[in-house]
Amino acid sequence: MERLIDPRAFREVLGAFASGITVVAAVGDDGRPAGLACQSFASLSLDPPLVLLCVGRSSTSWPAVQAAGRFGVSILAEEQRAVCEALGRRGGEKFADVGWEASRHGAVHITGALATLDCALETVHEAGDHHLVTARVLALAARDGGAPLLYFRSDYATGAFA
Template sequence: MERLTDAAPATDPALLRRVLGTFASGITVVAALGDDGRPAGLACQSFASLSLDPPLVLLCVGKGSSSWPAVRAAGRFGVSILAEEQRAVCEALGRRGGDKFAGVAWEESAHGAVRVTGALATVDCALDTVHEAGDHYLVTARILELTAREGGSPLLYFRSDYATGAFG
């Protein structure tokens, strides 16, 4: 694989955020049951479908995440695609430390994954691979089960702020 990092000119981080922030992305919660039986999770906007055969998804997690080690250790986790009315859930799971799930309704799936109640859709996953990629981990996971509710619109992140899409 050819790497362009050595040839690329230095990029201003503020410009990078501004330009890449024009790409609207959905917001998810990635969560699992920790060793103590309590949910551990994080808000994640870098999530995508990767493969239909085999069914795989892709997510990117910051190396500084305090919740990722517990999710990774569990080996199975849920990805909850947040609905526009779930901004408070995103804020709770996006903060550092404390009980992120205090006040957040959730359920355990048959696969042992954590699903946020009221999400537009959920994807139960089994960890596949983890690669280091800059200041993030690039994670691939096998899809175990999918659910989706009828109606609703997604919570989006656009230009460093929340947005909603009237898709329902």
């Protein structure tokens, strides 16, 4: 199988995630974005390039993302707290005030994110009150500069902390 992602680039892009916050989102059947804020995200494998995430089984947004089969993961920047709050709430029009664009793979990328990954769903396992999801990385990109939005000790944080 042809290697689509360079392992060094994969490691470098995933290094942008520092116990941070991501948005997992896809374009739904109705052509509108569906997604959620996700704190449980990590790199899983370099060869093949895989990531994992954990989504609460009570999520009302995950079924639409799962049905799409492909989704984006946007690693949020420190100035994107409002994006996290919008995508972290239940119901309503989560994307009303959130800038986004669809990728060529049908994934949703959040405008201004530190890094984005286009993913194809691989597996979903029930794990307690969560789904443990693995996905193959199809494409990735990172912007120059910026710091991650972090969630630390039940609060948002930016920069270094002890």
